Amino acid sequence: MGVAKGASPTSGSHPLERRERKSKGEGEGKGCTGERRRGSPVTSGPDGRLARAEAGAGASGSEEWKRGQARGWAEDGETGKNYTRSFPGIRARISRGGASGPITAAMSTMCSGGGRRMPHVLTVAGSDSGAGAGIQADIKACGALGAYCSSVVTAVTAQNTVGVQGVHPIPEEFVEEQLRSVLEDMGVDVVKTGMLPSVGVVKVLCQSLKKFPVRALVVDPVMVSTSGDVLAESSTLSGYRDELFAMADIVTPNVKEASALLGGVPLRTVADMYSAAKSIHNLGPKNVLVKGGDLPGSSDAIDIFFDGKKYHELLGSRVKTRNTHGTGCTLASCIAAELAKGLPMLRAVQNAKTFVQYALDYSKDIIIGNGPQGPLDHLFSLETHSCNARARSFNASDLFLYAVTDSTMNRKWNRSIVAAVKASIEGGATIIQLREKEAETCEFVEAATACIQICRSSGVPLLINDRIDVALACDADGVHVGQSDMPARIARKILGPGKIIGVSCKTPAQAEQAWADGADYIGCGGVFPTATKQNNTTVGLDGLKSVCLASKLPVVAIGGIGVVNARSVMEIGAPNLKGVAVVSALFDRECILTEARKLRSVLTDSISENCR
Ligand SMILES: Nc1ncnc2c1ncn2[C@@H]1O[C@H](COP(=O)(O)OP(=O)(O)O)[C@@H](O)[C@H]1O
Numbered sequence: 033m034g035v036a037k038g039a040s041p042t043s044g045s046h047p048l049e050r051r052e053r054k055s056k057g058e059g060e061g062k063g064c065t066g067e068r069r070r071g072s073p074v075t076s077g078p079d080g081r082l083a084r085a086e087a088g089a090g091a092s093g094s095e096e097w098k099r100g101q102a103r104g105w106a107e108d109g110e111t112g113k114n115y116t117r118s119f120p121g122i123r124a125r126i127s128r129g130g131a132s133g134p135i136t137a138a139m140s141t142m143c144s145g146g147g148r149r150m151p152h153v154l155t156v157a158g159s160d161s162g163a164g165a166g167i168q169a170d171i172k173a174c175g176a177l178g179a180y181c182s183s184v185v186t187a188v189t190a191q192n193t194v195g196v197q198g199v200h201p202i203p204e205e206f207v208e209e210q211l212r213s214v215l216e217d218m219g220v221d222v223v224k225t226g227m228l229p230s231v232g233v234v235k236v237l238c239q240s241l242k243k244f245p246v247r248a249l250v251v252d253p254v255m256v257s258t259s260g261d262v263l264a265e266s267s268t269l270s271g272y273r274d275e276l277f278a279m280a281d282i283v284t285p286n287v288k289e290a291s292a293l294l295g296g297v298p299l300r301t302v303a304d305m306y307s308a309a310k311s312i313h314n315l316g317p318k319n320v321l322v323k324g325g326d327l328p329g330s331s332d333a334i335d336i337f338f339d340g341k342k343y344h345e346l347l348g349s350r351v352k353t354r355n356t357h358g359t360g361c362t363l364a365s366c367i368a369a370e371l372a373k374g375l376p377m378l379r380a381v382q383n384a385k386t387f388v389q390y391a392l393d394y395s396k397d398i399i400i401g402n403g404p405q406g407p408l409d410h411l412f413s414l415e416t417h418s419c420n421a422r423a424r425s426f427n428a429s430d431l432f433l434y435a436v437t438d439s440t441m442n443r444k445w446n447r448s449i450v451a452a453v454k455a456s457i458e459g460g461a462t463i464i465q466l467r468e469k470e471a472e473t474c475e476f477v478e479a480a481t482a483c484i485q486i487c488r489s490s491g492v493p494l495l496i497n498d499r500i501d502v503a504l505a506c507d508a509d510g511v512h513v514g515q516s517d518m519p520a521r522i523a524r525k526i527l528g529p530g531k532i533i534g535v536s537c538k539t540p541a542q543a544e545q546a547w548a549d550g551a552d553y554i555g556c557g558g559v560f561p562t563a564t565k566q567n568n569t570t571v572g573l574d575g576l577k578s579v580c581l582a583s584k585l586p587v588v589a590i591g592g593i594g595v596v597n598a599r600s601v602m603e604i605g606a607p608n609l610k611g612v613a614v615v616s617a618l619f620d621r622e623c624i625l626t627e628a629r630k631l632r633s634v635l636t637d638s639i640s641e642n643c644r
């Protein structure tokens with residue numbers, strides 16, 4: 033294999049070469065069949081408590097791995113939801129910036145009554161002395177998203193913004209020892225891999241994961257740094273293909289890595305990325321994300337996600353910056369952190385992409401080092417909070433199926449707000465707004481507090497219509513205001529940077545104002561006539577389109593939208609139209625859950641067709 037470009041004299045007897053000499057017979061007499069040194073392999077169950085795996089033999093290790101997989105990450109996210117339910121308050125705690133030390137698996141058993149577990153990612157990767165990529169990026173990214181991150185170091189690199197000057201792999205036996213130390217004790221939820229310098233390390237990792245199963249495995253198949261320096265022996269590819277991919281919940285190659293994994297097929301276009309995602313999926317992972325940060329000549333940053341059945345094109349606007357070192361490591365770590373928090377896969381990937389986009393944008397002007405590739409500031413959100421600037425926690429894809437409650441309809445169908453919210457989430461609503469125009473304040477706060485519990489455990493944001501006091505009282509995720517309600521700029525002052533604010537807009541001028549006032553999204557409508565809001569002029573599909581084209585913010589369409597016309601709305605051809613908001617189509621129906629499912633499937637079909 034090649035060595036890192038410009039390797040320094042210290043790497044003269046190149047450690048990667050030394051590894052090659054040692055690697056004969058690697059994988060023999062170790063791993064699954066090896067003696068356990070301390071205690072039994074320990075895994076944590078979906079309820080966060082410990083389960084003991086059988087020590088030793090490869091066969092039982094594999095069985096345990098399969099069982100771990102079975103109780104782990106279902107693609108539909110159901111298991112993830114259950115898991116989140118076991119740790120109520122995680123979202124709330126994170127948003128308050130609470131910190132705690134690591135709670136070990138053993139401790140979490142001991143204090144299952146009163147203690148709390150943190151979502152835990154273990155990164156198995158190389159150290160980057162410049163701290164832009166590798167272990168250092170992983171720890172920062174997980175920390176920024178509220179996950180605890182432990183680390184198994186596979187190699188130490190001498191690296192800066194110019195490139196990689198030296199690589200010093202850690203002996204396989206010691207990688208194994210680190211893995212054992214963390215996995216048998218610390219209750220890891222998700223393992224994320226980065227630089228695995230040799231096929232021997234890949235094997236050691238596979239064996240360790242069979243002994244100590246985790247809920248999910250995120251594999252970033254790092255081969256070459258952005259600076260063009262080699263970070264893994266080429267034989268590592270066979271380790272990925274032969275064993276690790278089959279265990280992976282997601283694999284995240286960039287275009288060069290995807291090409292290498294597929295024997296050198298060139299990837300020049302988005303269409304090439306689609307077919308690469310499919311071919312890599314055939315190598316065994318449950319999901320594939322082909323990252324297009326380095327796609328030549330692309331004006332957008334497009335990634336292709338494939339779950340074996342459906343493709344999703346994840347679109348980001350390309351940030352013009354030299355500070356792109358470590359984006360891939362960051363993305364994979366964010367996916368791992370979101371999975372550890374209990375999110376289903378697609379949502380974890382979307383959130384991770386949003387995080388990288390914001391981090392790139394925030395860091396675009398920072399100056400660290402003199403070379404061509406600078407690092408990101410992963411902890412940008414801490415700074416924005418401390419400067420009282422705008423925190424960027426809003427995810428526009430949450431607008432996809434926006435359920436707005438209505439007390440009159442709930443009374444008509446004899447159900448509580450809580451029951452209505454629960455059913456809409458179960459049916460697939462991605463954000464909830466409580467619009468209770470006539471409720472008594474005390475009753476409203478009580479209902480909103482109960483709804484918050486449900487929303488938090490499902491990872492669905494909850495906004496309050498108009499009543500900023502109620503939003504504050506129940507620590508809702510934000511508010512939605514109309515043109516005659518509290519102006520968005522004042523709502524922003526009261527609520528601070530961390531809350532979501534949406535504004536109803538009918539015209540491009542109102543959309544411009546909402547953006548200037550610090551809103552996160554706009555709701556545009558009524559698109560069609562509706563009985564829900566009296567004296568409400570409709571804007572029609574043309575009006576919606578002109579507001580979308582003028583808006584710098586993401587848009588959700590509202591007003592008379594339901595199963596029969598949702599597709600026509602989504603097909604107006606505005607990239608910032610992120611979804612539809614519905615009232616009567618859900619809440620003035622006998623079965624909210626069934627209607628939500630129908631709507632969700634219409635919306636999903638309309639966007640996946642638009643993607644192709
Ligand atoms: N300049 C950029 N602007 C916006 N997003 C980017 C940019 N460069 C990379 N990304 C995004 O960062 C993530 C990491 O991608 P990439 O840079 O291709 O990975 P790697 O670091 O492994 O080469 C992807 O989601 C990609 O779309």
Ligand SMILES: Cc1ncc(COP(=O)(O)O)c(N)n1
Nearest residue numbers: 158159165166257258357358
């Ligand atoms: C230790 C280590 N791990 C991963 C990367 C890849 O990051 P990038 O592609 O941004 O150079 C790196 N340069 N160093």
